[in-house]
Amino acid sequence: MKLLDIYAKMRADLNKIEKGLERSVTSDHLLLSETSLHLLKAGGKRIRPVIVLLAGKFGDYRLDVLEKVAVPLELIHMASLVHDDVIDDASTRRGQLTVKSKWDNRIAMYTGDYIHAKALTIVTELSNPAIHQVLSKALVEMCIGEMEQIRDFFNTGQTVRNYLLRIRRKTALLIAISCQLGAMAAGTSDQIYNRLYRFGYNIGMAFQIRDDLLDICGTEKQIGKPPGSDIRQGNITLPVLLALREADKREELLTEIARLKSTNGEAVSSRAIELIRQSEGIGEAERLASRYIDKAVHALSGLPDIPARKSLKDIAYFVGERSY
């Protein structure tokens, strides 16, 4: 089944989540509602809510309860994007102006803080403190991941392990707990929610590797911003690290990265991108993403054979597909 079919089947419930998202950020404060709705309307695949709902199918599926997990997780994702944009100096995301460029950095920072706090008010309506604990621990890890990204800007000496740890915190964890918390909120056994966590973790890793590949191999239209943005701002991703291992490319690539660094990301990154595209790094990174997808699918195998399991499997294959 295609991703669109999964969305179609869940449309009524996803519409409720969408309404919940809008309602959650419509405050008595005009500017905050504006900036938050701007972010919300910019779209996104709402992959976290979809996953929360599907995970909920393994237990007692109650939309009013699952909504209090799905909406906060999507809000936390949005809040992290808006803080990311401050850091990344990004002027567009998904082809739309970012909050920081339409308003300013200060407003973007507090919009993030606000959306984040709103997420907490919703999730705390659930009376299971274990859910609050899982979420807050993940938030700490996410911040550490963001700091690691800053620390590792232009660090060409970092290891692949460094990279994997960073994307685990930055991306995979939130997707993993989307699975886990959806299941927990539906009251499944810990065996079930632990398996779902593993599923989420693995598709999260594959998703970020695919996203990093897209920034190198995609077109501006596919990415929603100019290609090579990552390397221009110093974000050294997996394909770069792998390309740096190739003797005939290493020196020139290092020189290109040093040049990008010295010009504060103003220089053109096309030569660096060309070198990486020509390297084995692309194929290797693709294979690693596929291995994560396989692991995700494997994690599903121990779960009850309900339609939601099939949908999660389809999502895994969708994440694993080349999008460039």
Next chain:
Amino acid sequence: MKLLDIYAKMRADLNKIEKGLERSVTSDHLLLSETSLHLLKAGGKRIRPVIVLLAGKFGDYRLDVLEKVAVPLELIHMASLVHDDVIDDASTRRGQLTVKSKWDNRIAMYTGDYIHAKALTIVTELSNPAIHQVLSKALVEMCIGEMEQIRDFFNTGQTVRNYLLRIRRKTALLIAISCQLGAMAAGTSDQIYNRLYRFGYNIGMAFQIRDDLLDICGTEKQIGKPPGSDIRQGNITLPVLLALREADKREELLTEIARLKSTNGEAVSSRAIELIRQSEGIGEAERLASRYIDKAVHALSGLPDIPARKSLKDIAYFVGERSY
């Protein structure tokens, strides 16, 4: 009793809180530990932890439980300061370099996010979801307060009511819930924690008005940063709004504020400060602060007559004292 005596009496418990604060921000991430500890070591009166512990005395006083309220509330205060410094472009606070000037804005933003998330992991160890709910709602209000401050920068047409609503969100609310949550964690009745909330709210209002007065009437040594910082960056506080009501000062003060605005806070604010100091605004603001103190003391009157009540009263009078 003097404030120092109150601290002396509580020293053993406050030392434990201090240790808890340090432990909480010592992570496996070096830079985050460094920036957070830098903030922590810059000091502060730890008024929120003191208040949490005193409020806890009205119920079942268990330090291991109260710590899980006191530490997070101080952390949330610290996180808001570090985000404030990003916005305010402040290079020093309490006479120390701010995180944003010692490191940079991006690091300051994520240090704030991290400390904030750490606070949540601690408070969620308490299994009472009502505590999580009160806290998360306050966090939303605090963000709205921060945004209102940005929106109202250089807005000389704002009302005193605007100002009071803003400082309620920005400052008073966190102090109010410090009282409330200390009492809730100690299992007091709602009559008791509601009274304590009112006490905290009123000293919080007085505290912010006093702080705003200090920025105008204090010396650099007393303030820990140059006087007139608020007005230079566009933060129009109560004494300014009151001074603007005086016919013989209004025009010149408006001109001065317009000049500060046009130079992006680079101009000298001494003439504006001089005008405000000469106005009736100072006395009026002082009287309003005193009225809040009276209300705070009044809120205490319905509480059991235990030593903690006397300490809270002393804290109220301390907050109400002129510090310039």
